[in-house]
């Protein structure tokens with residue numbers, strides 16, 4: 205687990221380091237520029253072939269002529285702040301490595317902040333700086349005909365739409381010629397906190413090199429699409445305590461095997477008893493998927509609670525799962541008088557009418573964990589507050605975008621409004637606000653799944669970059685996720701941890717199966733994913 209930072213948090217960390225005397229802003233900028241050049245050479249080894257400090261690189265025989273002829277021409281686009289300062293450092297370091305470098309400045313050199321100005325002046329001793337405007341941007345074939353474009357226009361300081369046709373960078377400048385685009389810290393135009401494009405467009409990068417920690421914008425919304433890939437470079441900032449009051453979101457890596465392993469000598473009740481409530485005839489598949497997920501993830505016992513009319517339909521389909529008739533509210537009340545049932549899942553295929561009847565019963569005992577998904581959320585679209593009034597701190601809500609909008613219409617609307625200035629309202633902000641209002645853990649699904657607590661604690665467990673899982677967009681996948689969470693809750697894992705761990709495993713299962721995945725495959729992949737985690 206690592207933290208993901210907002211622009212404000214990153215600035216506070218940098219300022220604390222500078223103030224403590226541990227490092228100067230200028231040195232941080234130098235390290236940042238060095239990190240960018242290292243990342244470029246790591247990603248495209250052909251760019252580092254034959255590089256020597258201070259002189260033109262010899263053309264190695266192994267490099268085909270048509271490629272080598274186009275190597276080592278860079279255009280560095282610098283903006284009016286410290287992101288531009290990083291750009292001047294990169295320009296200098298590339299030039300020292302034998303590149304032909306053209307530098308463009310968007311803004312007034314006299315107004316550059318101090319550290320950026322120092323690096324501007326250092327560059328001016330090596331080469332020219334041309335003014336960057338819409339005209340040069342669109343018309344200047346000199347920088348378009350290059351091998352590498354370095355986007356150092358804006359980073360964490362972006363506050364409004366960029367008045368440049370940034371999409372022009374993506375254009376094929378000449379037939380048969382391609383260039384790579386490297387964004388320093390963030391692709392310009394992308395909001396560091398929300399991952400949303402401010403205004404009309406953002407730079408489409410092949411590689412984004414950031415410093416110290418991921419920024420929220422790298423992992424949320426459009427971030428992954430615009431960043432290409434993200435490399436995080438250490439610039440020598442120490443891990444620091446929280447700043448600015450608001451807790452930092454956490455990026456979820458592989459879960460701790462210790463949380464998921466089972467101890468020797470335990471019996472099935474040690475691992476909890478989950479109850480998954482099913483809907484009526486022809487709608488039992490979703491609950492069966494959830495139940496299978498809860499069982500595979502390690503709940504000791506899993507019972508499906510079904511309306512009497514579908515008892516036979518479900519009994520034909522299950523083996524290790526148990527079955528109980530749960531018709532009306534009274535029947536659920538009776539089953540739940542057994543305190544060993546410590547986690548309940550309502551929603552998948554439940555039907556809204558049944559949800560309105562059963563959800564209040566399931567929420568009565570505040571010691572029991574409850575997962576509410578699908579119909580159990582939509583059923584309260586007319587009066588979300590009635591649901592929130594019943595929730596407690598062992599509840600997990602798992603809405604997708606539509607369900608989220610039904611329960612939190614004003615929050616969803618704010619998130620959907622065009623992002624006109626930065627930092628823009630983010631999915632993290634929205635999920636936090638929703639969790640605070642609901643008084644429960646909220647897992648807001650998506651490729652950028654966010655999990656938030658009423659106190660603001662927040663995690664991102666995303667299926668992006670090297671963990672992308674496009675086959676996960678399949679019917680029933682959400683039911684399995686609800687089951688995974690319920691199973692972990694039954695095992696005694698705390699709500700936030702259960703939700704975040706389940707989300708990570710869910711993506712792991714999808715990736716483990718690969719193409720052709722359907723929801724039924726997800727629980728069946730858990731043994732392999734566990735084994736890969738060393739469990």
Ligand SMILES: NC(=O)C1=CN([C@@H]2O[C@H](COP(=O)(O)OP(=O)(O)OC[C@H]3O[C@@H](n4cnc5c(N)ncnc54)[C@H](O)[C@@H]3O)[C@@H](O)[C@H]2O)[C@@H](O)CC1
Pocket residue numbers: 218229232233234236283284285286287288289290317357358359360361362363364365366367388389390415
């Ligand atoms: N502060 C530090 O010590 C370090 C900062 N670093 C770099 O500095 C960046 C942050 O620097 P800044 O805070 O100066 O922010 P930026 O360089 O992102 O830009 C801020 C400047 O751009 C202007 N601006 C914002 N949006 C604009 C728009 N749409 N059109 C025109 N002007 C606009 C602002 O008024 C301000 O002058 C980071 O992203 C990172 O690249 C790194 O060098 C590491 C060290």
Ligand SMILES: [K+]
Pocket residue numbers: 287355356357358359387388389390391392
């Ligand atoms: K940038």
